[in-house]
Amino acid sequence: MPTLFDPVTFGDLSLQNRIVMAPLTRNRSPKNIPNDLNVVYYEQRATAGLIVSEGTAVTHQGQGYADVPGLYSPEALAGWKKVTDAVHARGGKIVAQLWHVGRISHVSLQPDGQAPVAPSAIAAKSKTYILNEDGTGSFAETSTPRALQLAELPGIVDDFRKAARGAVDAGFDGVEIHGANGYLLDQFMKDGANHRDDAYGGSIENRIRLTLEVVDAVAAEIGAGRTGIRLSPTTPANDIRDSNPQAVFNAVAEQLASRNLAFIHVIEGATGGPRDHQYEGTSFDYAAFHQAYVAAGGKGAWMVNNGYTAETAKAAIESGKADLVSFGKPFIANPDLVRRIRDGAAWNEVNPKTLYGGGAEGYTDYPTLAAAE
Template sequence: MSKLFEPTTIGSISVANHIAMAPLTRNRSPGAIPNDLNVEYYRQRATAGLIVSEGTAITHQAQGYADVPGLYKPEAIEGWKRVTDAVHAAGGKIVTQLWHVGRISHTSLQPDGGKPVAPSAIAAKSKTYVLNEDGTGAFVETSEPRALDLAEIPALIEDYRKAARSAIEAGFDGVEIHAANGYLLEQFMRSNSNHRDDQYGGPIENRIRLTLEVVAAVTAEIGADKTGIRISPTTPANDVSDPDPKALYTALVEGLAEYSLAFIHVIEGATGGPRDVLPFDWAALKAAYREAGGKAVWMVNNGYDRQSAIDAVESGYADVVAFGRPFISNPDLVRRLKEDASWNELDGATLYGGGAEGYTTYPTLG
């Protein structure tokens, strides 16, 4: 049997295989509170070695899409506890993705209808998902953000720390810090969205500062062995760009090497799109991390199939392979990979919002 299907450890988390379920926004948690449908959805997919939950807002201000879950209400923590209990009862392991969307939001989703926050007051050429008055969902242009004041940043870091503690209280095995896909932490890192002239803007060491400070706060609170981070060095998602992603992300992973993280989750290429959107040496990024002393599990993601996943793990190119959309339509994806069985086709019309259809209704083998 391939190493892909053998047990391993991710930080202090013992897992059944080298396959992860990537975070997937599904917009099925009204009021930011996980419900019965969410419990069943995650339970069905518990054969993944590690589930990374959908992005979970660390505060109300961090919300960017309608009906996505949070970690800032007691009812949400209780709802997540039911999810984690179900996953654990089915033999799985699950971490939550700590999410602050920054400028990828809309005033209708913000506290008191305020502006979303960002490193700089630069609107993203992007869209977000809101609810119409009749309850149907729609994609709309993101709202113009305001720049975070320097005095607000310590409280923002504290929000991440509190959310990490809440995740452990909710029964999660750990957390993944979302520093990818054009959301707040990546907005600070990328030069087109960060025009600050203080210690969080300008040169690379300043632009990666907030991400490293969040990592320091979270690892101090729950342990580095329960903490991962997701990065996307070349994605153009949500209107982020940088002229030198190699220098930026090499500096970032060298900084991350100071922490004994559980995993680094790398999106290779455009999120959910082409892997070659920009030239980038993915093996060199991992090598730079290892040379700096980093020992975290190296998790890769984007466009992997059965054979490329097997090859990545067998060769040592990666330690774990994450699959995203294939897990939506194939709750038993691990079995299908193991048996080289066909995959269910994804129904794109049911991706965002709605009920059980296209969420918990995909068939398993047999």
């Protein structure tokens, strides 16, 4: 029977345990460049079997929040190289989350103050984090997007490809394509945000097309064994919804199965909220979603996320429900979360006031068990 602490290999990723640090936006990379404070933060958490980096924009257009890192400038890639070197020096593994936010952005964050882009010109009832004129940060309503033209979509695919190459060149062990939480790829997949009438809208086959094209381009560039994807079938995050998510994501699972990715990272329920969240009373069967992937021949690691405790994570691995379990906020407050789970020790609580923006406080100063010994 497998346990959380057994080493495991999926694709080209060999992990020292099955505990994963989930991607966590922290808004601590001014000018979109990783810095020495970011190095310390990730290095502290290198005992995770795998770290998935915070969402990292594939282009300036893909940027949706102030002070989050990118993968599209030489300076950012050099900053990330310091991070990956530090994680590897501690024996850890780290992949970059490739992010295009689509409509979840603000004109102040976009090139030349342009409108954000989306599958359709539908504003999200959501907020993003921007910088004020005095340099302070605050939350603001997202800007109304413009619909991407058909001729622009190959460029979006290529942006992901180039970012994946940049990530591997910067020392990342692989990448996670962000297809979740109401960002660009999720917007295309779900009919609440996608009202297109061309080859990328309407039918499920059309709506999932862009995601699969991105997967294929990234896998061709760096190898399927270094590529994963994150999906969130039922989260309402960033004002996203779909009328029939089971049909959409079972179709996605069946298509991904043949692509031999390293892992599929699934947010169960509402991101950061109830794991049993359903769309307006419509049920979603996560076991059926997983089975659709396996039945179609999928062999990548099945990673689950959202509100897991030490006990429920252990049960998920031991029962075969999942191959990996990712933790978000617990890793913020507990850089030594792996040891705490192994020892049955108490977990530090997250300080919500220091989640976004700022400096070392609430970022690199959470106490470890070793410091108290």
